[in-house]
Amino acid sequence: MEDQKKRGLLIVIEGIDGTGKSSQARMLAEALRTSGVEVLLDREPSDGPFGKILRASMTEGRLAPADELELFHKDRRQHVTDVITPTLDRGCHVVLDRYYFSTMAYQGANGFDVNELRATNESFAPAPDLLFILDLDVDAALERIGSRGDEANEFEQRDALQFCRDVFLSVKDESYARVVDSSPSLEEIHKEMLEIALEQIG
Template sequence: MKQAGLFIVLEGIDGTGKSTQSRLLAAWFREQGREVVEGREPTDGPWGRQIRATAATGRLSPADELELFLKDRREHVEQLIAPALAAGKVVILDRYYFSTMAYQGSRGFDPAEIRARNEAFAPQPDLLIILDLDVDTALSRIGARGDTANEFEKRDALAKCREIFLSLQGEPFVHIVPTAAGPEEVQERIREIAEARGEAAA
């Protein structure tokens, strides 16, 4: 019998360790014998590259920026996410439309409206792991890794983004994981959540 695909998204403000935790989780699933596809948003496709460039050169208008995210995500769903899930693979994403809700929501858009526009074509994940960290610690981590806070990472904006992420708490597929602890402890908790769902192969 064909194994069902599994879709896991890791979200949170910058500095929470999403990329590290995504890699660790993917490696763990591969140890379970699952085939894993890793992705991130914005993607490295044409629309995603435009978005990434604006983080350093200056952001577009809120409306234009949102449209780029939607184009990038639609292409991502069609080319990677949907085919991989249909083939029974585990898909692990570092950011998805919940980041658009948070970051564009911090620019004045209604997060619920952004969500509705995305869910018209983008599948809801089986598990949404929101890595949570206070803004001051997140900014200190960004500085410690040699980066400076870009246009997407200003303090007030990050505080609003965190608020929007945390507003998702209570939905059955959403899990908030504090990341003040070390990466090993955080990964252990994420694996416990995945195991509790019963989707990791024996």
Template sequence: MLIVFEGIDGTGKSTQVRLLAEALEARGLSVVTSREPTDGPFGKKLRESMIEGRLSPEEELQLFYDDRRDHVEHLILPALEAGKVVILDRYYFSTMAYQGARGFDPAKIREENEGFAPVPDHVFLLEIPVATALERIGVRDGSGNTFEQEGNLKACAGIFDTLEEDWLHRVDASQPPEDVHAAVFALLSPSLQTPSPQA
């Protein structure tokens, strides 16, 4: 099973990845957690650009694609094929939102990614007001990296708002982390029911 947490910065995705992984491992499931951008060579360049200044839109988008191809090939697919649950902090929906905010077509980004990246079984879209997100990430008076600017986050949130799939669940992330986790687990529980052994 492939599970993804998405949302703008400050929604608590990494916390929810950890809480869900712990809950599933307690049920005896084998879980692998990861994030995008990854810590690989392409992801490292992207993370450096968040601090040192954003790359050109074209270069940034290509790095996200290269990073994801590497991620899919070396971690995501092998783990899924081994029967493990993979939980990700961001996936190609973030590329749709953040690169869409830079002028690329989100629908085209999605189509290109789904040509090589497996579609998740569940996406939990954590939602909070942009003002709350800025407070959480400690951005004041427009400071922070360019990914965290208010206008950019509003544009990203607008693209996330357009997503609509049966496997995409919107969760109010303004609640305490434990309550968010409870909501996530309740939505996921039907997929965790194992059939009774045949007599």
């Protein structure tokens, strides 16, 4: 009888805007595939029906905070059930750009209780096997956001960004968390993250 295929790892990349999460998620997934590892690169909000509504709300006018939060939870429940868990169960690793830690940070900045948000999400969403927290000083993050031609949205103002940064760093002592300085070059950060991920995958 064949050995049961080893479960995949859930690798999550978090951090405030301007830290390079999406670039690092893409680079990490590509490098892992090159090394012979099966990887699904994904993101939240997801590309499912609830996620599409959330993405539209970010560009076409924000929903009421409570409605937005409900959609985040519906989207994540569906994402976990339909995509994340089945993918991990078949032995494929998942590299995820944002997860429930972003809900804790950004919806927390919107006035919801961070601890309640965490408890609600962890009641149905599996904890990551590896969480990269890309950390950057708020002034540097705002400078990067401005340099790419974007205007800071309501969550990218200094106080809100600092709040979000503090929330991300509040989980740094979890066994699965690794704080990565996001001030060096993309390649330097990528090299550090790839080394940690490969060690974790074994």
